[in-house]
Amino acid sequence: MMRVYNTLQGKKEELVPLSTGKIGMYACGVTVYDLCHIGHARSAIVFDVIRRYLAFKGFEVKYIRNFTDIDDKIINRAKQEGISWDAVAGKYTEEYYRDMDRLGVERADIEPKATEHIPEIIDIVKGLVDQGYAYAVDGDVYFEVRKFADYGKLSKRDVEDMLAGARVEVDERKRNPMDFALWKASKEGEPSWDSPWGPGRPGWHIECTAMSIKHLGESFDIHGGGADLIFPHHENELAQSEAYTGKPFVKYWIHNGFITIDKEKMSKSLGNFFTIREILDKFDPEVVRFFLLSTHYRSPIEFSDESLREAEASLDRYYTTITRIEDFFKEGKDQPKPSAEEKSLEETLAAFMGKFKEAMDDDFNTAMALGHIFDLIREANRFLDTKPSGPKAKDLIVKTRDLLRRAGSILNIFNKLPDVWNDALMQTKKIPYTKADILEKIRQRQEARQKKDWSAADTVRKELEAQGIILEDKKDGTTWKVRINRQG
RNA sequence: GGCGGCGUACCCAAGUGGCUAAGGGAGAGGUCUGCAAAACCUUUAUGCAGCGGUUCAAAUCCGCUCGCCGCCUCCA
Numbered sequence: 221m222m223r224v225y226n227t228l229q230g231k232k233e234e235l236v237p238l239s240t241g242k243i244g245m246y247a248c249g250v251t252v253y254d255l256c257h258i259g260h261a262r263s264a265i266v267f268d269v270i271r272r273y274l275a276f277k278g279f280e281v282k283y284i285r286n287f288t289d290i291d292d293k294i295i296n297r298a299k300q301e302g303i304s305w306d307a308v309a310g311k312y313t314e315e316y317y318r319d320m321d322r323l324g325v326e327r328a329d330i331e332p333k334a335t336e337h338i339p340e341i342i343d344i345v346k347g348l349v350d351q352g353y354a355y356a357v358d359g360d361v362y363f364e365v366r367k368f369a370d371y372g373k374l375s376k377r378d379v380e381d382m383l384a385g386a387r388v389e390v391d392e393r394k395r396n397p398m399d400f401a402l403w404k405a406s407k408e409g410e411p412s413w414d415s416p417w418g419p420g421r422p423g424w425h426i427e428c429t430a431m432s433i434k435h436l437g438e439s440f441d442i443h444g445g446g447a448d449l450i451f452p453h454h455e456n457e458l459a460q461s462e463a464y465t466g467k468p469f470v471k472y473w474i475h476n477g478f479i480t481i482d483k484e485k486m487s488k489s490l491g492n493f494f495t496i497r498e499i500l501d502k503f504d505p506e507v508v509r510f511f512l513l514s515t516h517y518r519s520p521i522e523f524s525d526e527s528l529r530e531a532e533a534s535l536d537r538y539y540t541t542i543t544r545i546e547d548f549f550k551e552g553k554d555q556p557k558p559s560a561e562e563k564s565l566e567e568t569l570a571a572f573m574g575k576f577k578e579a580m581d582d583d584f585n586t587a588m589a590l591g592h593i594f595d596l597i598r599e600a601n602r603f604l605d606t607k608p609s610g611p612k613a614k615d616l617i618v619k620t621r622d623l624l625r626r627a628g629s630i631l632n633i634f635n636k637l638p639d640v641w642n643d644a645l646m647q648t649k650k651i652p653y654t655k656a657d658i659l660e661k662i663r664q665r666q667e668a669r670q671k672k673d674w675s676a677a678d679t680v681r682k683e684l685e686a687q688g689i690i691l692e693d694k695k696d697g698t699t700w701k702v703r704i705n706r707q708g
Numbered sequence: 709g710g711c712g713g714c715g716u717a718c719c720c721a722a723g724u725g726g727c728u729a730a731g732g733g734a735g736a737g738g739u740c741u742g743c744a745a746a747a748c749c750u751u752u753a754u755g756c757a758g759c760g761g762u763u764c765a766a767a768u769c770c771g772c773u774c775g776c777c778g779c780c781u782c783c784a
Contacts, residue, residue, distance in 0.1 A: 230712090250784075263784040293782075375779075381710050382780065424782090446784030447713095453783090476784070477713090483776065487783060514732075515721065520714080520777075530720060530733045537732080540746060579722090588722050591731035598731095601747050605740090674742060681744070692745050701745090 222277070222581045224442075225518060227450060227473040228374055232583055237441050238471060243279045244440035245271060246432040246470075248449055249331070251288040252312035253297045256319050257493040258508070258523060259479045259486050263446045265509055266476045266517045266584075268325045269631055270444070273580050276630050284435050285328035286428060287313055290335050290421055295410060305411050306335075319496040322505045324632040330435050334427035338413045341422045341430045344464055345402045345415075353463040357393045359405030359418040365398040368459045374473060375451035400456050402426045425456040433461065443470040447477055447518075448485075477520045486523065494523065504644040507532045510633050513586040529705060534594070536704045538624070538634055539641040541597050544604050545621050546638070547694070549614070556610030561603045568599040569619050576627050586631060593627055596620065645702035651688050658689055662698050665691070 222235040237243050247267040250260055264285075271283045289309035298305040334341075345361050348354035353367050365371045365379060372378055379398060391397070401423035406412035412419035422430075432440065438461075445454065454473065461469040478485045481492040499508060502525075511531035515521045572592065579588035600620045608617075628634025636644070645651075653661075665680035681691050690703045 248784075251782090257784085259784045261784085266784090291782090376711060377780070378710085448779075448783050451779060452781085478778075478784075480777080485778065485783090489781095489783075518713095519721090522720085524720095526733090527720065534732050537746095544747075585722075588730070591722060594731050598748085602749095605748055669742085672742075678743060685744090690745055693741075693743090694746095703745090 223583055224472055224474060225583050226471075227475050228470075230376070233472070235472065237279065238439060241278070241280055243274055243281045243442060244284075244436035245274070245281060245442040245444070246284045246286075246428070246436060246440065247328075247443070248428060248445035248453070249285045249287050250316060251291055251293055252309045252316060253291070253293040254312060254488075255315055255495045255497060257486065257488075257495050258499060259446065259493065261319070261323055261325075261496050261508065262479055262512050262517075262521070263444075263476050264320055264325045265323060265512050267444050267474075269513065269586060270442075270474070270584055271328075272326070272630050272632065273584060282330075282436065283328045284330045284332065284432065286431050287316075287331060287333045288424070288427065289313070289333045290411060291424060309333075309335075319500075322500060323496065323509055324505060324635075326632075332431040332435065334422060334431070337427060337430045337434065338422065340434055341426050342403075342413075342415050344430055344433075344460070345426065347464050348402065348460060351463065353460070354402055355395065356403075356417045359420055360393070360401055361403035361417055362394055362399040363402050363456065363460050363463075364395055365400070365459065366396055368463050370462070371398075371459050372455065374458050375455045377451065377455070400425065400452065402460065425453055426460060428453075428457050429461045429464070433465070438465040438467050438469075440470060442472045442474055444474040444476070447475040450475055476517045479523050480520050481523055483522065485520075499528070502648055503528050503532060504641075504648055506633055506636070506641075506644075507535060509631075510535050510590075513631055513633070514590055516583075516585060516587050518583075533704045534590075535633070535641070536645075537594070538597060538628075539636070539638045540701075541601055541604075542621065542624075543638045544601065545617055548604060548608070548617055551609075553609030554611065556612060557606075557608055558612070559603075559606050559608070561606045562608065562613065562616065565599050565603040565616050565620070568596055569616065569623060572596050572623050573626075580630070589627065589631070593624065596624065642701050645704075649688055649702055649705075651702060653684075653687060653689065658684065658700050662691065662700065666698065 223232045224235050225232045245267075247263070250256060267283075267285070271281055274281045287309075290305065294305050294308050298308045301308065345354065348363065349356060349361060354361050354363050372382075382398060403415060403417055403420050403426070404423055405418055405420045410421070412421055432443070443454070450473075458469050480486060484490065484492060486493045496508075507528055508531075511528050512521065514531060514534070521527075575592045576589050579585045579592060582588075600617070603613075603616070624634060661680050661684055665677045668674075668676035668680070684691060684700070685703065688703050688705075689700050692699050692701070
């Protein structure tokens with residue numbers, strides 16, 4: 221049984237799809253007017269993992285993630301850059317893909333754009349006007365909040381309370397200050413589409429109603445986004461959708477928490493944000509992904525270099541273990557050697573997937589799932605320390621590796637070879653040596669070691685270490701790797 | 709002002725009624741090593757912001773207090 225926290229009910233609920241075995245899921249994407257920051261990455265990754273896990277659980281998932289490609293911010297940006305609004309949208313859509321691809325965020329099944337759904341949007345607005353939920357004024361169309369009795373049920377707000385403490389500026393043409401635009405008349409020179417109310421463009425919330433209904437139907441299972449979308453975006457979306465169809469819109473509303481800097485929400489307006497791009501200049505995408513999954517999706521995450529370094533160290537622990545596993549296969553000893561550790565690993569392996577699923581079933585608890593992964597890693601290392609051999613040992617190690625990969629594939633981490641991980645570190649840590657340089661140093665040191673000239677050998681070691689390269693002497697030679705700087 | 713959330717070890721972070729309070733990082737000691745690294749072992753919260761209450765039993769439920777944050781305006 222899976223449980224998910226539903227914002228609408230304010231508690232965890234059992235996940236029961238509207239149609240057995242199938243899940244329709246819609247997540248709010250981005251407005252394409254600028255580069256994405258790490259907060260956008262969190263949301264994208266959270267819903268990417270949710271989608272992957274649901275698919276792993278055997279659901280047939282249809283996942284929709286939209287692009288808002290027309291809005292005030294895009295129009296303003298176009299003026300700034302001196303290009304057309306659709307060129308802005310096109311450019312930042314590409315940039316979005318560049319970042320998300322690097323972060324391992326899979327494409328949604330359908331990625332609709334607002335401007336490709338103008339007829340559907342107009343139909344819905346018209347329907348709302350006809351049913352008396354909306355009214356037109358000077359080419360604008362507003363949704364009349366008072367007409368929808370359940371308004372406020374998602375964000376747990378009361379219309380009267382909001383009016384009392386309203387900070388919104390009053391627009392005399394609205395019947396109620398909380399009324400929101402479904403359709404906006406366009407000003408001279410602005411992009412526009414013909415409509416029964418004159419040339420204009422869609423309001424922000426209506427596109428999601430149009431696109432989700434078109435691609436998922438009038439009622440669907442999951443709607444997600446950042447917690448800052450609960451009000452007003454999702455509240456309005458819910459109101460206009462249910463008013464229009466007369467049916468429940470979404471069964472489970474899922475919202476991810478924010479990323480904070482110095483405890484404050486990261487946001488464009490505060491200017492305290494980091495773009496995905498600048499972070500990926502210093503850390504491998506997998507590190508960012510791991511970092512974001514190491515905290516439960518609804519909790520805030522404090523962003524810092526230190527946290528990313530810790531995530532990097534954790535990942536390195538995984539890859540180091542995989543290297544040990546590879547070394548074990550190379551040795552290929554086949555004398556059976558039963559041990560208490562063998563038994564213990566066997567038990568851990570048998571229980572692992574159950575624990576992993578239990579964690580993920582409980583509102584996608586990736587932090588706990590990672591905890592189980594590291595339990596298995598420790599158990600595997602303990603076993604490898606016994607210098608195991610024999611077919612049974614080999615079988616257990618194969619299983620260990622496969623289970624780690626399987627769990628990793630659901631989170632879309634652990635998908636590199638250790639060498640590739642090391643290469644990535646060479647890059648992000650900006651190591652000033654080539655691999656050939658390092659091998660040459662190792663050769664020199666090896667000569668010194670053969671002569672038992674320990675001080676010369678240690679000089680080489682220290683020289684490399686100063687540049688972030690660690691040497692490891694093993695039975696069949698010396699290997700090297702990039703050192704993880706675990707703290708400051 | 710209205711609504712909501714959070715406060716768990718040196719740091720990050722799971723756990724939301726009942727076995728010894730996960731996991732990662734850091735520190736200390738040890739095993740291993742020519743020296744290292746990695747790994748492993750031991751160790752670091754008789755206690756989960758504080759105070760009261762409910763209960764056979766609470767970090768977990770209730771109340772109050774303190775501190776921090778979010779939404780109420782575009783925002784992932």
